[in-house]
Amino acid sequence: MKLDMKQQLIKKCLFPAAGYGTRFLPATKATPKEMLPVLTKPLIQYGVEEALDAGISTMAIVTGRGKRAIEDHFDISYELEHQIKGTSKESLLEEIRSVITKCTFSYTRQTEMKGLGHAILCGETLIGNEPFAVILADDLCKGDGKGVLAQMVALYKEYQCSIVAIEEIHKEETNKYGVIDGELIADGIYRVNNMVEKPDPKDAPTNLAIIGRYILTPDIFDIIRDTKPGKGGEIQITDALLEQAKQGKVLAYKFKGKRFDCGSVDDFVEATNYFYALQNIRNK
Numbered sequence: 001m002k003l004d005m006k007q008q009l010i011k012k013c014l015f016p017a018a019g020y021g022t023r024f025l026p027a028t029k030a031t032p033k034e035m036l037p038v039l040t041k042p043l044i045q046y047g048v049e050e051a052l053d054a055g056i057s058t059m060a061i062v063t064g065r066g067k068r069a070i071e072d073h074f075d076i077s078y079e080l081e082h083q084i085k086g087t088s089k090e091s092l093l094e095e096i097r098s099v100i101t102k103c104t105f106s107y108t109r110q111t112e113m114k115g116l117g118h119a120i121l122c123g124e125t126l127i128g129n130e131p132f133a134v135i136l137a138d139d140l141c142k143g144d145g146k147g148v149l150a151q152m153v154a155l156y157k158e159y160q161c162s163i164v165a166i167e168e169i170h171k172e173e174t175n176k177y178g179v180i181d182g183e184l185i186a187d188g189i190y191r192v193n194n195m196v197e198k199p200d201p202k203d204a205p206t207n208l209a210i211i212g213r214y215i216l217t218p219d220i221f222d223i224i225r226d227t228k229p230g231k232g233g234e235i236q237i238t239d240a241l242l243e244q245a246k247q248g249k250v251l252a253y254k255f256k257g258k259r260f261d262c263g264s265v266d267d268f269v270e271a272t273n274y275f276y277a278l279q280n281i282r283n284k
């Protein structure tokens, strides 16, 4: 299917945010993982700001039970506004006010947590028949110069196909990630010819791991519909992407910047220290 020029722009960003966040219990018992703050900002706000920086202002969020705080965060709190109006604390709301003004937010629920692929399929109702970005907000990224999603949107303009962001990991950690294999076609860009979800290190084709940034073409929805549950009994986006990859339609992009898996305690602490140091440098 050839897309017309208008459809080729990435206008929407999907945030699958329905997962249980079990690695962060008990904090995530009643609080969405995506609302955990690094310094004073919840993870999902970093993600929304990254999408905005990539020229995307329509945010589509897949939530689940116990995730209502996300909707409240991206809304005006009149009591709070009234309470702090004219005080020195007003500036603390500047960033979130600006995000709310610039973006639209829509929500749908994943009623059963059947995996990331399934969560993305739940988002079809908000995305429709157009290419779109996906951000997993618990993967907190700090791009080198340009934001990571902005780097990927620029690449999409050139190649017009699905793109996954990748990072080199230690081989012994492949069982935590989707891992790709492919042919290097340009600096940091691979044409994917194989991808495996959470392989044992001995079976992993490479140490190139997929992280939580994707650009997907809308044919992915039909492919996910036909995808059987894979690793862990979940419907895996990696398995669906493999179908596109077999047609030569998936690129893997070694992004420029840093990534923190804020769904894990170690990386969450590292991210907090990193952003704290960055803030102190800026304030000097």
Ligand code: UTP
Binding pocket: 016, 017, 018, 019, 020, 021, 022, 023, 024, 033, 062, 110, 112, 113, 114, 115, 116, 118, 119, 136, 137, 138, 263
């Ligand atoms: P993770 O596996 O990292 O998230 O899924 P989790 O299941 O919430 O975390 P743990 O492992 O139990 O600690 C990656 C992303 O996919 C979303 C999650 O919200 C997270 O952003 N996800 C995963 C869904 O939205 N639905 C699912 O069924 C599974």
